[in-house]
Amino acid sequence: MARIIQLREALREAMAEEMRRDPNVFLMGEEVAEYNGAYKVSKGLLEEFGAKRVIDTPIAELGFAGIGVGAAMNGLRPIVEFMTWNFAVLAFDQIVNNAAKTLSQSAGDYMCPIVFRGPSGAAGQLAQQHSQTFESWLGNVPGLKVISIIDPADSKGLLKSAIRDNDPVCFMESEIMYGHKGEVPDGEYLVPIGVAAVRREGSDVTIVSFNKMVLEAMSAAEELEKEGISAEVIDLRTIRPLDYKTIVESVKKTNRLVVVDESWPMFGVSAEVAYEIQKYAFDYLDAPVTRVNAADTSLGYAPTFVEEYMPNPAKIIKAVKEVMYAEV
DSSP states (O other), rough: EEEEHHHHEEEEEEHHHHHHHHEEEEEEETTTTTTTTTTTTTTTHHHOTTTTTTTEOOOOHHHHHHHHHHHHHHTTTHHHHOOOTGGGGGIIIIIIITTTTTTHHTTSSOOOOEEEEEEEEEEEEEHHHHHHHOOOHTTTTTEEEEOOOHHHHHHHHHHHHHHHHHHEEEEEGGGGGGTTEEEEESSSSOOOOOOOOEEEOOSSSSEEEEETTTHHHHHHHHHHHHTTEEEEEEEEEEEESSSSSHHHHHHHHOOEEEEEESSSEEESSHHHHHHHHHHHHHGSSSSEEEEEOOOSSSOOOOOHHHHHSHHHHHHHHHHHHHTTTTTH
16 A cells, blocks of 8 residues: 655654664754644654754754764764755765765775765755755765655655665755655655666657756656657666666667756766766667756856756757757
């Protein structure tokens, strides 16, 4: 059986179930306790688990991220919530220089089982400093695992897997999608880290994306179907490790690939996917891999700038027709 619930509820269920299962799991971050979370993801957790396991922190990302890393090195399993990954830039020293390197620097003596989570990417008119996408930033760092989700079932199953994982995991959500609804299976439910999901079967072109851009890709695929073009849509779900095999197998069938990535085009996830596919599926490609990214500039505040900046179904359809050598 399954229930239709919001993404925020799926995340909450994952944390609550893991906190009941393992007393070493705890949550910390700004407003996660008394206020029930900035996006109400942690609603009710303080009441159930108490102030020792659901901890409101000062506005000091570097400080509380460091406390989390130290706790993880000493056998606990912290979940550190950032109000947005844009604020986590302040904590990158702890994430990149400590959490990611603990295992190698200690020659395997210490693990760092910690989850850093919060929303990544643009969320409407929040302008330059609050609209950045961090999957490629953190996916570049050896020692970290990076997950980026939009489906409520995946949100629950992958967050539970992340909490149980012995490596540090950066868990990317979406501020504007916490109310997004989907079916979530009842009972114990885990999703393995490092496995992409085929959201839509197709035969003419493969569209690869992650996080909320998957919904844009799905919308584009529905419009393309009306024109007789069958698009297969793959949701990466995990950015590091990246599931190249699922993409390669799809491209062997469709012979064309479009990668949709909300982040900037330079040195991003879309560039990595494009490189790997030309390396492992070159003989199957009937057209160059094409990417649809955000504009190569900081995001302005005006709604007209947002519209021009972000990938959307129209831009995806144009890219698909280019690789199909169809009229645009």
